[in-house]
Amino acid sequence: MQMTTRRSFIKLAAARGVVAANAPLMALSPLDIGVGTYSYHNLSIDEMIVQLNRLHVKQIEMSRGEFMLLSHPKDELFRGTRVKLDRAGIRCISYYSATIKDDQDLENTIRFAKLLGCSNITGDATGDVLKRIDQRLTQERLTFGIHNHFFPNTRFAYESPEDVLNALAPLSKTMGATADTGHFASCGYDPADAIRKLAPRLRMVHLKDVRAKGGEVNVLLGRGVAGIPQVMRQLRRQNFPGLIALEYEKEGDVDDDMVQEIVFARNLA
Numbered sequence: 352m353q354m355t356t357r358r359s360f361i362k363l364a365a366a367r368g369v370v371a372a373n374a375p376l377m378a379l380s381p382l383d384i385g386v387g388t389y390s391y392h393n394l395s396i397d398e399m400i401v402q403l404n405r406l407h408v409k410q411i412e413m414s415r416g417e418f419m420l421l422s423h424p425k426d427e428l429f430r431g432t433r434v435k436l437d438r439a440g441i442r443c444i445s446y447y448s449a450t451i452k453d454d455q456d457l458e459n460t461i462r463f464a465k466l467l468g469c470s471n472i473t474g475d476a477t478g479d480v481l482k483r484i485d486q487r488l489t490q491e492r493l494t495f496g497i498h499n500h501f502f503p504n505t506r507f508a509y510e511s512p513e514d515v516l517n518a519l520a521p522l523s524k525t526m527g528a529t530a531d532t533g534h535f536a537s538c539g540y541d542p543a544d545a546i547r548k549l550a551p552r553l554r555m556v557h558l559k560d561v562r563a564k565g566g567e568v569n570v571l572l573g574r575g576v577a578g579i580p581q582v583m584r585q586l587r588r589q590n591f592p593g594l595i596a597l598e599y600e601k602e603g604d605v606d607d608d609m610v611q612e613i614v615f616a617r618n619l620a
Contacts, residue, residue, distance in 0.1 A: 381587065381590075382583070382591060382595055383410060383592075383593070383595060384408075384597065384613065384616050384617055384620055385408055385409070385410035385411050385594045385595065385596050385597070386403060386406075386408050386410075386412075386598075387412045387414045387596040387597060388411050388412065388415050389414040389415055389416070389598060390597065390598055390599045390600070391403075391609075392415050392416055393602065393603065393604075393605070396432055396435060397435065400435060400436070400441065402609065403441055404439055404441075406609065406610065408441070409441055409442060410441070410442050410444050410594055411436075411442070411443055411444065411596070412444060412445040412446070412447055412473065412555065412594065412596045413447060413467055413469070414447035414596075418446070418447075418463070419447065419448060419449045420450070420451070420456050421450075424463070426463075426466060429463050429466035429467055430466055432467070433467055433468060436467075443467040444469060444470060444471060444555075444594045445469050445470070445473050445554075445555055445594065445596075446460070446463055446464040446469045446471075446473070447498075448463070448464075448472055448474035449474055450474060450476065451474050451475070451484060452476070452480065453480065454483065457480070457483060457484060457487055458487075460472055460474070461487060461488070461491055461493065465491075469493070470493060470494065471495070471496060471554055471555060472488065472493060472494070473495075473496045473498050473555060474497075475497055475498050475508065477508050477518075481518060481522065482521075484526070485523050485525055485526050488526075489525045493525075494526075494554055495525060495526050495527065495554070496527050496528050496554035496555050497509055497518060497526070497527070497528050497529065498529045498531060499514070499515060499528075499529075499530065499531050499534050499535060499538070499545075500531065501534040501538045501567055503565075503567070510540075511535075511538065511545075512530075512535070512540065512544075512545040512549050513548075515549060516528075516552070519552050524552075526552070527553060527554035528552050528553050528554060529554055529556070530549055530553060530556050530557065531598070532545075532546075532558055532559050532579065532582050533557070533561045533569065533575075533577055533598070534557075534559070535577070536564060536575070536576050536577040536578075537561050537564060537565065538564075539564050539565070541578065542577050542578055542579075542582050543578050543582045546582055546585045546586060547585050550591075553593065554593055555594050555595075555596060556593070556594070556595045556596065558579065558595050558596065558597050558598065558616060559572075559577065559598045559599070559600070560572050560573065560574060560575035560579055561575045561576060561577060562575050563575070563576055564576060569598075569599055569600045569601055571599075571608060571611055572597075572611075579615075579616075580619060583619035584619075587620075595620075597612050597613065597616055599612055
């Protein structure tokens with residue numbers, strides 16, 4: 352995933368005023384609802400923060416493409432963004448690194464997460480690299496969530512909950528799962544059942560809905576095949592304490608879509 356650019360954000364629709372007055376947005380939730388920032392990859396950081404504040408979102412995972420390892424980001428990007436987030440009262444709970452291939456990637460990931468003030472890292476790795484991540488993050492008092500993923504016509508290492516659990520079995524409790532409901536559904540697995548199976552090691556949830564199995568077209572929560580109400584019921588049963596980060600992967604303006612996503616999720620929380 353790479354960051355795309357778009358026209359400058361020149362206005363906020365008058366309908367945004369409804370958000371501030373909407374009770375589900377203002378109510379305290381028993382589940383922590385936040386945002387995976389890839390949802391706003393078409394906006395600048397400043398424009399994204401405007402939208403997060405409009406939605407009263409105070410917790411995020413940094414998952415924008417320009418921050419991922421594959422983009423070879425510089426420390427200054429993280430420092431500057433941290434200042435802006437702190438000023439807005441938004442806490443970056445987790446950093447999405449994507450694939451960690453070697454020790455250099457790992458050390459960069461740890462540094463980037465700390466610059467953002469994160470307590471968790473989401474990504475993937477295989478083989479001995481996973482063991483090294485376990486050792487280093489335990490030393491740094493950070494946690495890690497293995498991210499399941501769907502790729503068309505490609506077998507990914509972590510598609511099923513069993514794939515994730517098998518990888519975690521020999522590792523310490525530093526290592527857990529970041530469950531992506533959309534990708535589980537795309538791969539043909541029941542997301543609510545995956546959440547149930549992963550419960551003992553669940554660090555974060557990427558709450559996402561998709562149009563159909565075998566594809567990755569995102570739709571608004573509740574309109575696809577991911578069974579989002581059942582997912583939320585399962586999370587409530589677990590008294591899940593981690594961040595549920597809404598992800599909506601779409602090009603173009605997503606501001607109205609994100610209002611609907613937040614309202615839907617908070618009504619179920």
